[in-house]
Amino acid sequence: MTSIAELIAGIKNGEPRAIGRAISIVEDGGVHGHSILAALDVERIEAATVVGLTGPPGAGKSTLTNQLIAHYRSQGKRIGIIAIDPSSPISGGALLGDRIRMMAHAPDQHVVVRSMATRGRLGGLCAAAGAAVRVMAGSGCNIVIIETVGVGQSEMDIVRLADITALVLAPGLGDDIQAMKAGLLEVADILVVNKADCPGAESLAMDLDGVVRERQKAPDNLIPKVCMTVASEGKGIGELAEEIARLDAACRASARHLLRRRQSQHLEILDWAMEMLRPRLLELISSETDDPVSDPRVKAMEILKKIN
């Protein structure tokens, strides 16, 4: 590749090198990021289904992702995976290890895997996750799975970026259900009990059924379902994929899909605008005379007036 035009053509043709390069350029804030994103195939992006997989560390997200890859490949679909792991708050480095469970698919050109580090972003995603989704969809991926960092209670960014979000839980991780009740459980579209062959899986599923029943105000076809899987053995994967497809079709048939994508776009624009404003705000703050007694909130108001 010698030019940005070749890179853009490469993405459209699904060339791994072009896709990998493009995601880096966008993630690193490179000068060509904007022209790459602006040139992506909008129809492909609209047609792709974005699936979020989230849940606590060790619940089996990566193993489940690997099984979903195999399932979708057997249907002839092209699939993208964005696997996010945390950056170190100390060194800024990261160990990206989600790929280990998906390596069998590495030489398959129709399985595009990208490991990304959070780079300081909280909320379970990285700032460039949305852009990476669009590059993959623009390369012809029918399904893009985003695997979040292992989450606790309030990392809910995935819900707004994905069309369908599955919360993956496993028995034996402690009584985290209680803690999560006022969080992800309320907004996930599918609840997955992975490691369903382990003790405690039945009672976890029953707890989740209770949560689902409390959400009856959702339209009939969008009531979340509890899926049981044993990802390490490939059990329950077909049912999970069917449920994803069913919800996606139901959302697309109603106004929900478009509404979600629009909200997602607005929030991502807001994120980027804040990010772009940040240096200017910091400059204004530090150029103000140091006055340790003034109230931060009052000071913020004064600075905002200057920007207007």
Place this chain on the structure above:
Amino acid sequence: MTKETRKHRVLIAKPGLDGHDRGAKYIARTLRDAGFEVVYTGIRRTPEEIAAAAVQEDVAAIGLSSLSGAHLRLFPAVVEALRKVAAPDIPVLGGGVIPEEDFTVLKEAGIAEIFTPGTPVEKIIAAFSDACEAHYQKRNIG
């Protein structure tokens, strides 16, 4: 607009049947602590899997570890696999139990640097950092 926030991205891999990954994990952690984003692909990988992963992850360097004595076959095989996926520009560094008499053969086969159990860790970090910087110079876009 947004400022450039590039991180060195590298891939640490173990080709072949050797399952002793203590060294590879140690290097992965060390590079992480030096601020690198390290993609670790686990044990028992084929050269083709490693090359495909390196391209998808858009890493600026690859580190291979071998403790089984198969480095003479496996390290050059990764270089060859990279050539096949049109990524001969990604530098390959190798480490492990590697006798000195093999250094020349490996270097001739395209291995950029070779580390042995006695190599100081600072030297390894610097070598990866240099390999990444050199790679950015060679790359055409971004």
